[in-house]
Amino acid sequence: MQETKWTKRRRVRGYMKEVERRNRLQMRAYVIRKRNERGQDHDFLSTMKNPDNVVEFDNLKTYFFTDSGTVKAVDGVTFSVPRGKTVGVVGESGCGKSVTSLSLMRLLQEPAGQIVEGEIRYNNGTRTVDIARTPEDQMQTIRGNEIAMIFQEPMTSLNPVFTIGYQVDEAIALHNPDMDKAAVRIRSVEMLKMVGIARPEGIYRAYPHELSGGMRQRVMIAMALACDPKLIVADEPTTALDVTVQAQILDLMRHLKNQISASIMLITHDLGVVAEMADEVVVMYAGRIVEKGTAVDIFHNPLHPYTVGLLRSKPSVNRLTERLYSIPGQVPNPIDMPDYCYFKPRCERSIAKCDGEYPPMIRVSETHEVACWLHEKEGTPHA
Secondary structure, three states: OOOOHHHHHHHHHHHHHHHHHHHHHHHHHHHHHHHHHOOOHHHHEOOOOOOOEEEEEEEEEEEEEEOOEEEEEEEEEEEEEEOOOEEEEEOOOOOOHHHHHHHHHOOOOOOOEEEEEEEEEEEOOOOEEEHHHOOHHHHHHHEOOOEEEEOOOHHHHOOOOOOHHHHHHHHHHHHOOOOOHHHHHHHHHHHHHHOOOOOHHHHHOOOHHHOOHHHHHHHHHHHHHOOOOOEEEEEOOOOOOOHHHHHHHHHHHHHHHHHHOOEEEEEOOOHHHHHHHOOEEEEEEOOEEEEEEEHHHHHHOOOOHHHHHHHHHOOOOOOOOOOOOOOOOOOOOOEOOOOOOOOHHHOOOOOHHHHOOOOOEEEOOOOOEEOOHHHHHHOEEEO
16 A cells, blocks of 8 residues: 555654654763763773773774664774774775764764763773773863874864964963973974974964965874874875875874874775775774774785775776776665675675674684675684
């Protein structure tokens, strides 16, 4: 029987009321949880599974509660960032890369966006905390000081009405209250000089709109490194830059990482950047990890059909082709995701078992894991 206009309207209205009810319950639970966290500083302390890691994501789930339904932007992500290493997080736009980094920095638009489950364990060398349960006053001592972020678009990250010097000074003074204004200014000029900016004293007095894209990105890196962080989160730091400036920025990040002995979590969709920078690679699709391993594992022995598609989509100077390959289909709607493998509708190698439950992470070697039923016999399921 064909659904009438009025029947459809009633069904949609009922769905919207149910979504509104669930969102209201979730917001109430969030307020209660935050209220209980106050004054319980010991509750956010944790223990690393591997002391050689600086950050461990353990079954992280970050959801957004919207009027259309619950958006599962990050849905059970587990990986780690070893101390002194660069980990590249790759995937198409909308796969959850940036939300993972914002969860680490606790910069989500709460309460609509929340970490609903999982842990983000961070080790600064003296203690380990669970970022997901850390009170906001404690996060202010970690964010920008121990964990710094280089945002995707510097023109929107920098305030257009304040000078470059004022904004770099603010980052340094906030985490170093014992420094006077003269010492803060000297430190700011030193950081601008460190990132390769010519005449740093002049740039110190300039406004963001007076600088080129590459210069603004260098300023963002200077602000991120001003307090010698343990971890640098770089969210597509070379987007919209020409290839010459991009190469300079990558060389700069690599040099500064070694200089201050920091780790880098590099978020990008550019596989060329990952191949040049990353020691380990995490491939995300629709809020989940589909493959992870060393850079050699991913680039020389890709196992998941999605990873293979990403690598085939990358242009190569050594291969002659009439048309660049593109993965068929589109990323699924993050609301009401199916129970089976999210990549199945776009996969060219799907089998009958792909219609069943979502595949677990299967360990095929000591450093290589993949979530695909095609490789079930090659390894062992890994929780």
